[in-house]
Amino acid sequence: MSNFNNLWQSYKAIICFAIMGLVLLFVGLNQSWALVLGIVNLSLISAIMALGVNIQWGYAGLMNVGIMGFAALGGVSVVLIAQQPVTEAIDVGGLKMLFALALGAITIVTGVVLNKKGFNKWLIASIVVIGYLFTRHYFSEAADVIEKVDPAITGYLGGFGLPVAFSWVVGGLAAAGAAWWIGKITLGLRTDYLAIATLGISEIILYVFKNEDWLVRGLKNVYGLPRPVPYEVDMQKSEWLQNLVAWIHKSELQLLTQSEQIVKLGDYVREAAVVFVKLCYSGLFIAILVAFIILSNLALNSPWGRKVRAIRDNEVAASAMGKNITRQHLQIFVIGSAIVGVAGALLVTYDGIFIPTAYQPLRFTFLIWVMVILGGSGNNMGSVLGAFIIWFIWIQSGPMGLWVVEMLGNSMQEGSAPLEFIEDRVHYLRLVFMGTILLLIMRFSPGGILPEKNKEL
């Protein structure tokens, strides 16, 4: 028995990943490969996000309750970098908007500089207020003009039309910038201020994206973002894919007549094209995830990583050793948020569409938290495992909930009021379910599935 236990302990990670792989394989064989790859790709993106949060929470104990906002910043940068510019809108309102934004920036900079020089507070306040009023005036004028340019299709400035890969870097930088600002204000104060401030900033970031139509079309969403991989339609026409599919299904196709063969082959090629595109994405995401894991493992085993863990485990002792805790926390908070931003950009790239209302705290903040804590906070592989498990449960719990309702429904009459009521709202129970999972792990297995290994400092 103890032998088994030892074996379990030392191969726990491998066994867990193997089980997860088998479950996905099972779904693939029973349902469809496109579905499985969809789950895998979103798990991979979630894993990157969870990795960023793990760096903040697992390695430094910093609570980021605004993951949603940082992911949205990453997402927006895909629109602003990769989308083609809307020349007409830029012609009418580009300069005006630039002027308004510059005016705003000048106001802020003047305020900050005068404040540093110790001028009268009332003077500074009145300068800032007047500057704000002017900025607002020019800003709303510029926004109005831009939003009037063909509002059904564009009505915004568009992006820079650069390759989409740039936007991942920019997304990371944007999230890092926001994190730096928030961290600068709240770190070094009480621990819960960071949590509250991140909660606030993430809601505000989304309010901006929902309301500023000139920037990202607001509630009208941005469609058709450029992709880093080929399109399904083009893939269906490619010779080698057709030949490959024909070769795989050779024995089956031989039994059919000529015309049936063509129809059947067409079906297979369509499916194969979808799978191929998703596989391309998987490869991309895996490469990025692996790179991040390697980098963060290297960093955490370096003297820098030892310092980070020392601060987390005993702040007082670490500060007595002359470590600057606030600066260290700021660094970690910025790095973690940058990774979340990259993941957010990858997600929008994958979806090919930017929908501000899709950013829900449950999906983007809470789910990632559960992933990190379930997997084992402080352990990178744990976060990856947690991401796969939770995303799988999340995706499957919808159909499963409906299935349970239908089983119950067999005893009730078809179309009866209570049944419709439950079918309508069963998806809200996912909130309850995920909350319960979090509370149960925290209570009974605070280390998660793959707890952090205690390394000698």
Next chain:
Amino acid sequence: MSDSIDIINAFALLTNFVILPALSYGSQLALGALAVTLVYSILRFSNFAQGDSMAFGTMLVILISGYMISRGWTITGVPTALLAIPMALIGMSIYLLTMDRLVYRHYRRIKVKQNIVGITASIGIMFVTGGIVRFVLGASAQRFEDGERFIFSVREFKAFTGLEQGIAFKTSQFLTITLAMLLVAFLFYFLQKTKTGKAMRAYSDNKELALLSGIDPDRVVKITWLLVALFTTIAGTLYGLDKGFAPQQYHLLLLPIFASVIVGGIGSPIGAIAGAFLVAFSEILLTYAYKKFLIYLLPLSMHPNSLVQLIGTEYKYAISFVILVTVLLIRPTGLFKGKVI
């Protein structure tokens, strides 16, 4: 509209659209902020579940008052929701005490950083509670007020005073302000004068010392949750009577509530109330369109063309955030230097 300067009408306008709404919104925030302060002082963590707990309390009120209306147990002129509050309070107390028994109690018994674990656990509870509320009542907005809508309406006020601008005093506003004053008075009396209240303050000041002098910690925690249930349910119900019930709206109340608590000084009840009114007044003063107000005050030649609105209504939550950030930058201890209860 006359072209002369008309201070009385301008003031009536401001009272109707700014002062009364801000007073009642501030009272609702104050009650929520006091609940957060109580949890913080005794249990030592920031309760992220506050907004959704308020939604839960309101849900109970809506369900019970719905039943009462269907049975005809109503009093003419009085919102049935008000009559449902005592029953809802019992349900809310049971819910909070159960959550404490199942979740928080464990962490008090082991040695962990109360604050961080408390926040994480309360986020878990926030989602559980929010999920239950949305499952039972759905996510869409609804109104549940009945009875007399106004103490006096615009028309009555105009007829009485002969002014051009009327002031309406809604029942929900009247109830909010009265109930909030009563509750706050009760809380301060309770904390200052009763033995249990003094025990709570002692516990909050210095836990070890309080335990040594024989104060029962479980009892203190229990009383705290009962008080939180009282404040949360009433705050939620009043907010719902005033602005309608929508789970997402309640969830977002978390931000202004936290801003109130931090502005006032975390852990200080007076600070929480002051902070709540500061946040409420800033929110409404900054998002109000002053066009009509200025038309009353300025001569014809200076009448404004635009709405004269400082910040769009869609960014009202950003105001609490900016206040929060400003306080953190200038005076992190808050206006009332974070005294503990």
